[in-house]
Amino acid sequence: MILRSILLLSFFHIFFIACKSECETCKGKGKITCKVCYGDGKNKCEECEGVGESDCLYCDGDGIEKCSTCYGSGKNTCSKCAGAGTAYDYDYSISEYTYMTCNDCYGAGKERCNSCMGSGGDNCISCFSGKIKCDNCEGEGKTECGTCISQGEVKCADCNGKGEY
Numbered sequence: 001m002i003l004r005s006i007l008l009l010s011f012f013h014i015f016f017i018a019c020k021s022e023c024e025t026c027k028g029k030g031k032i033t034c035k036v037c038y039g040d041g042k043n044k045c046e047e048c049e050g051v052g053e054s055d056c057l058y059c060d061g062d063g064i065e066k067c068s069t070c071y072g073s074g075k076n077t078c079s080k081c082a083g084a085g086t087a088y089d090y091d092y093s094i095s096e097y098t099y100m101t102c103n104d105c106y107g108a109g110k111e112r113c114n115s116c117m118g119s120g121g122d123n124c125i126s127c128f129s130g131k132i133k134c135d136n137c138e139g140e141g142k143t144e145c146g147t148c149i150s151q152g153e154v155k156c157a158d159c160n161g162k163g164e165y
């Protein structure tokens with residue numbers, strides 16, 4: 001019984017091919033897979049290389065805007081000793097002016113940056129995580145295929161969409 005069904009099917013198949021000349025390009029479907037998007041209907045976004053986001057230009061992608069005063073170090077050269085760590089100051093122990101350890105920076109030569117309170121920077125106001133969403137693809141990483149108008153298939157040119165000759 002099964003064998004008969006197969007034979008019957010094959011018969012119809014041969015009959016079909018004999019009667020109509022099926023378009024080989026589209027296998028009779030009248031449509032072929034879009035060569036630009038490979039049937040996806042979408043293409044990789046060229047702006048972001050398909051990632052959907054790019055590094056924030058303001059913070060170089062680290063989400064922190066570096067303090068412009070201390071360049072992100074959180075420290076500035078001590079204004080009292082100019083970084084030397086020692087300053088000409090009154091020494092109470094010997095009751096005279098002398099070079100002694102700078103009491104502003106305790107000899108470190110650096111003081112905390114007042115602009116950023118020593119943090120070195122602040123959260124970037126332009127982004128949340130150092131990344132910004134790609135404008136071109138709205139963060140999807142893909143753009144609609146213009147060749148097939150997002151259908152994934154285009155009309156077969158060989159048979160003009162009929163699927164047969």
Ligand SMILES: [Zn+2]
Nearest residue numbers: 023026156159
């Ligand atoms: Zn065709």
Ligand SMILES: [Zn+2]
Nearest residue numbers: 056059124127
């Ligand atoms: Zn940023």
Ligand SMILES: [Zn+2]
Nearest residue numbers: 078081102105
């Ligand atoms: Zn100092």
Ligand SMILES: [Zn+2]
Nearest residue numbers: 067070113116
């Ligand atoms: Zn600073």
Ligand SMILES: [Zn+2]
Nearest residue numbers: 045048134137
């Ligand atoms: Zn993109």
Ligand SMILES: [Zn+2]
Nearest residue numbers: 034037145148
């Ligand atoms: Zn396409």
